[in-house]
Amino acid sequence: MKLRLAPALLFSIICLLSSRLAAGTLVSGPMLGYQAHREVFLWVETKDAQKVTLDYWLAGRPETKKTLEHTNPAATPAGGQITTFRPGLLETGATYDYTLSIDGVAQQTAAPAKFRTHPLWEWRTPPPDFKFITGSCAYINEPVLDRPGEPYGRTVNTFKLMGDSGADFMVWLGDNWYWREADFDSVSGLWHRPSHDRAIPEMQKLLGAMHHYAVWDDHDFGPNDSNWSYEYKAEALKIFQAYWGNHSYGEPENPGVYSKFYWGDAAFFLMDNHYHRDAAGLDQDKHPEKSQWGRRQLEWLKQSLLQAKALKHFTFKFIATGNQMLQTEPRGEPHELYRREREELMDFIRENQITGVVFLTGDVHHSALYRRQLSASGPWIYEITSSPLSSSSWAVEKSDKAKDPYVIPGTLVGDQNFVTVAVTGQGADRALTLTCTDKQGATRFTHTVKATDLGYVPPRRRTP
Numbered sequence: 155m156k157l158r159l160a161p162a163l164l165f166s167i168i169c170l171l172s173s174r175l176a177a178g179t180l181v182s183g184p185m186l187g188y189q190a191h192r193e194v195f196l197w198v199e200t201k202d203a204q205k206v207t208l209d210y211w212l213a214g215r216p217e218t219k220k221t222l223e224h225t226n227p228a229a230t231p232a233g234g235q236i237t238t239f240r241p242g243l244l245e246t247g248a249t250y251d252y253t254l255s256i257d258g259v260a261q262q263t264a265a266p267a268k269f270r271t272h273p274l275w276e277w278r279t280p281p282p283d284f285k286f287i288t289g290s291c292a293y294i295n296e297p298v299l300d301r302p303g304e305p306y307g308r309t310v311n312t313f314k315l316m317g318d319s320g321a322d323f324m325v326w327l328g329d330n331w332y333w334r335e336a337d338f339d340s341v342s343g344l345w346h347r348p349s350h351d352r353a354i355p356e357m358q359k360l361l362g363a364m365h366h367y368a369v370w371d372d373h374d375f376g377p378n379d380s381n382w383s384y385e386y387k388a389e390a391l392k393i394f395q396a397y398w399g400n401h402s403y404g405e406p407e408n409p410g411v412y413s414k415f416y417w418g419d420a421a422f423f424l425m426d427n428h429y430h431r432d433a434a435g436l437d438q439d440k441h442p443e444k445s446q447w448g449r450r451q452l453e454w455l456k457q458s459l460l461q462a463k464a465l466k467h468f469t470f471k472f473i474a475t476g477n478q479m480l481q482t483e484p485r486g487e488p489h490e491l492y493r494r495e496r497e498e499l500m501d502f503i504r505e506n507q508i509t510g511v512v513f514l515t516g517d518v519h520h521s522a523l524y525r526r527q528l529s530a531s532g533p534w535i536y537e538i539t540s541s542p543l544s545s546s547s548w549a550v551e552k553s554d555k556a557k558d559p560y561v562i563p564g565t566l567v568g569d570q571n572f573v574t575v576a577v578t579g580q581g582a583d584r585a586l587t588l589t590c591t592d593k594q595g596a597t598r599f600t601h602t603v604k605a606t607d608l609g610y611v612p613p614r615r616r617t618p
Contacts (some may be wrong), residue, residue, distance in 0.1 A: 532583015
């Protein structure tokens with residue numbers, strides 16, 4: 155007996171099968187961007203998708219499910235589709251499960267499909283302990299466009315180790331991708347690079363396992379050692395905004411990637427060291443106005459530091475910028491070549507008694523810890539340089555970097571690595587534990603910085 159289907163039913167089945175066969179694909183992600191008390195940011199890149207859906211619910215309570223959906227996401231000049239979600243009015247200090255679907259097909263994620271919100275600890279409890287990782291210089295090989303000879307990208311294992319680190323979030327310190335000569339002279343070339351690099355399998359768990367914040371440096375802004383004259387800088391900014399999930403980017407009257415966020419009792423200031431940057435080779439003695447950040451951004455940083463001080467919640471104040479701050483070697487693009495700007499900031503920090511300052515920097519293809527005391531009896535300022543994640547490294551044993559007056563002995567690492575910062579303890583015992591892990595998973599150094607070393611004074615307890 156032959157089974158005959160009604161034409162309408164047959165047509166519906168064919169349409170359903172066709173839609174399934176034509177379902178879009180996941181290129182990379184999902185990635186978690188910023189985290190707030192009642193909101194998070196989630197990012198994903200797809201290809202040929204007609205509908206991207208996020209279902210999320212309080213962990214263990216599927217009856218609380220809510221849905222966000224985007225249809226017909228626009229394609230970038232490189233062919234990918236970037237979709238972002240901002241689940242809002244969430245419960246504080248809560249864990250949520252989620253499902254990401256493309257054209258009705260639920261996607262398998264490399265990391266557990268979960269996100270969390272900040273706990274409301276302020277004025278209620280001691281600050282929570284937390285842990286973050288940081289690093290720079292992520293070169294991913296693409297042989298057809300790479301220069302001849304030994305590949306510049308040396309490993310991708312660091313990304314796997316970072317994804318397994320158990321950190322709460324990551325701060326990317328620039329050179330988060332490397333535009334090649336075939337990339338940075340066209341819009342389509344610029345968009346191709348981050349799409350290619352972020353899609354590698356080794357990156358996927360890292361993207362979804364923790365939240366991500368980023369600044370840039372020259373290689374993800376434009377050509378090597380770029381300054382504000384780069385002709386595609388507006389497009390580069392657009393791409394950066396598309397591929398990261400910071401809270402904000404610059405100010406309406408002053409474009410850039412600079413921003414800030416808070417995590418526990420730490421304030422983070424994300425600086426833009428290229429959009430307004432004068433050329434590193436400009437003689438700073440003949441041109442005293444020479445700047446890496448631009449006057450407007452420097453004043454923004456000063457006011458932000460004062461605001462963080464006034465709020466009183468913040469034991470630590472991390473300033474993330476692409477180039478080194480404290481090192482004295484003038485090679486490359488460090489702030490040593492912008493001394494007036496750097497010393498203006500240092501004077502401001504000292505005069506306003508801003509404590510807990512730690513710089514996060516990258517760029518130089520080695521990792522190290524630096525510290526400087528702004529006055530004979532004043533607190534220390536630290537710098538954590540973390541580089542490279544995957545690109546070629548600097549042979550520090552053959553250099554004079556160990557002679558820098560501010561470097562902490564035993565912390566120079568010339569290999570692919572990342573740095574973990576664990577924030578633990580209460581009151582006078584609050585401290586940072588800094589650990590450098592290389593591409594093999596070996597610990598290269600561990601160093602503890604007490605909050606009191608950075609000038610922190612625990613508040614006095616009120617007496618009855």
